[in-house]
Amino acid sequence: MNVLVKSATIVDPKSDFHNQTVDILIEKGTISKISKRIQNPKNYKEIKLDNLHVSQGWFDSSVSFGEPGFEERETIDNGLKTAAHSGFTAVAVNANTNPVLDSYADIAFLKSKAANHAVDLYPIGALTKNSDGTDLAELFDMRSAGAVAYYDYQHPIANPNLMKLALQYASNFGGLVCSFPQESKISGLGVMNENVTSTSLGLKGNPSLAEDLQIARDLFILEYTEGKLHIPTISTATSVELIRAAKQKKLDVTCSVAIHNLMFTDEHLKTFDTNFKVLPPLRTQNDMDALIDGLKDGTIDMVTSDHNPIDIEDKKIEFDYAKYGTIGLESAFGALNSVFTLKKTVELLIKGKERFNVESSSISVGSGANLSLFNPNDTYMFSKQNIYSRSKNSMFEGKELKGKVYGIVANNQLILN
Template sequence: MDILIKNLNFPKNVYKGLSYGEILIRNGKIDQIAETISLKDSEKVDVLDAEGGYISPGWVEIFSDFADPGYEFKEDLTTGAAAAFAGGFTHVFLLPSTSPVVDNKSQVSYIIDKSARLPVSLYPVGAVSKGLEGKELSEMYDMGDSGAIAYSDGKLPLQSAGLLLKALQYIKANDGILIQMPFDRSIGTFGLINEGLVSTRLGLPGLPAIAEELMIQRDIELVRYTESKLHFTGISSAKSVALIAAAKKEGLRITCSVTPHHLLFTDEDLKDYDTNLKLNPPLRTKADRDALREGVKNGNIDLIATQHFPQHFDDKVREFEYAKNGMIGLQTTYSALMHALPELSPERIAELLSLKARTVFGLPELSLKTGETADLTIFHPGKSSTFTKEDNKSKASNSPYFGKKLKGKVLATVSCNQIHKN
């Protein structure tokens, strides 16, 4: 693959040599970076005009479900990777909630081996507990040796403080990190949406924010005790942001992420019982959404996690009570984020979607220089995009974004000597 990318802006935290210029990629590697690149008439390369768009190291998604193995009717590694590639992502962390569960080194190897031929690097997240049952620790050390990027029980967060304590102590041996989606399942067990005025008006059981906030308070205490590393993902309330900000100020090794959906929608958007907006954690109030937005802007929230959770048609097109949680989102992450927070600078976008995740999870640092592998995302905040069913690369279609015009557009993704242009 040989391609010349022209009319390109360089965010200051991505490349300091130029603010505007061109990049030539040959055979999957960066060949030249210059204000203007001249080619001989005999040289045949593809040309992409970025029209003033920006470049970033390839984006990283840390908490998605590709349902493979075991649930390939919802998604598989190939279709999930295609959706990620189209959305600007070159690295995706996959949840262990498959069948069989990713709780041993053979399952880790399965994902790594199958991803070798894909345009996106897939990283298994190893289960903390065997079978995701929350009772005893899995083969965490072996999974780490085999390539697990982190540890988590995914959508079934650890309820046992004792088991989480052991896990946090265990991962210190190799400076590992645990990802927790905070939710005390003994509170609001049957809740369908955020507990509040909207749930009362719609006649739906509520899931209170305290179920999330109590879990965060507990886990912060365990991190303080163990001096280990923990990442909270899917935080959804104003108090959650404040609790995590205070813990970080104290110097605890805690980071957090939020979904683009929680930055854009609120529980008011559920007035029509749209099952595509049935999520866990649920969409909360406008005040909570505004606190999340402020956390993204001021840095208290470290990064964006799409939480791409595909569901089969039959599990979404049904009564709200029985519909399953989650939405797909890899192809709409950037546009949803820019629609919610159009004031975000290209530098902050690169940090939220790439640079910070690489630091937090110990991925190799990518630099823009000649000879380096081209692992890049080209995006344009000044353009708009509309996600259509024809554009959708996922097997699933549980998205509230179809047909909606959103700010911002991913122009292209370059990875593994391949390119996807939108």
């Protein structure tokens, strides 16, 4: 692929051209020249877009597609295309499929299905067999097949000894263990945040205590094992405090927050719209403020769309029985850019790469072209027309967002909206 990107403002603090508006010549997938103005004698395809900005390709550490087993929700092929149109050049895909991805063959299947796509797929293997929390899965074998972490998606590890063993075993080969932050006996049958709002709506509550207890437990176990832990999608103010204290102790822990927990509170459930039914649940304004502060000071390491397509049959039903989840890839940039500065937004969208062993390189001559293309100033109302996913369960529909994604350049391919 040969292409000339015209008048692009580079957003990459590690690049010599940071904040400069330049032309970028890409030949055979590699950046061959960056300059104020580049001629095009070979008549390469030119990209000229309004207020074009480029950054290192974005990465999402928690994406669910469905295939194999739940293709009606999403396929790998369309899921990766959705990621590309949303500005992501790499995604880590969860094991919540049917069957659950818990073996070498499962991980190899996922990798083979993703071959030749512009977006790189990084499989996350299940931590326990069938994600049932009883026996450890084939962690080392899955790593050999390409798994970058181990996570029973939205299934808490109830047995503390199993978590201890997982951290000890995985530390032998630098494996990253993920633990969903919820104590199930405390959360019970709760379907939203336990608060005055849940009482007024007559819905069972899932208290912040359930998350805080699980995180406190896991951090004690982490300190004992000296392992490597990632806590995905935290949602409470106390969680931020606990992880901040753990980092001060130099524990090897990272965490993420779902972007929708930075935009919405439990007040949005008053219409009983099941698109707002997510796990962890939407919390209070105080929690949301603490999460944003945690991102600003580095306590929270990364953001995720926590993209989780759910078919209409499992969403257009009574709130109590609807499945948890919202899609989020398509709205991720516009939502984040509505909360943070452009510099911080881009930083958060690439920050998780190192933790998940995703290759990263600055925008410089000689580097492989791995770029996200966008206009940070375009404000629009998010609607179904902006959704590329097969499932349409977005809580962002009708929300004003700031920032339009143009596409990506990655793996010697150009994907434009």
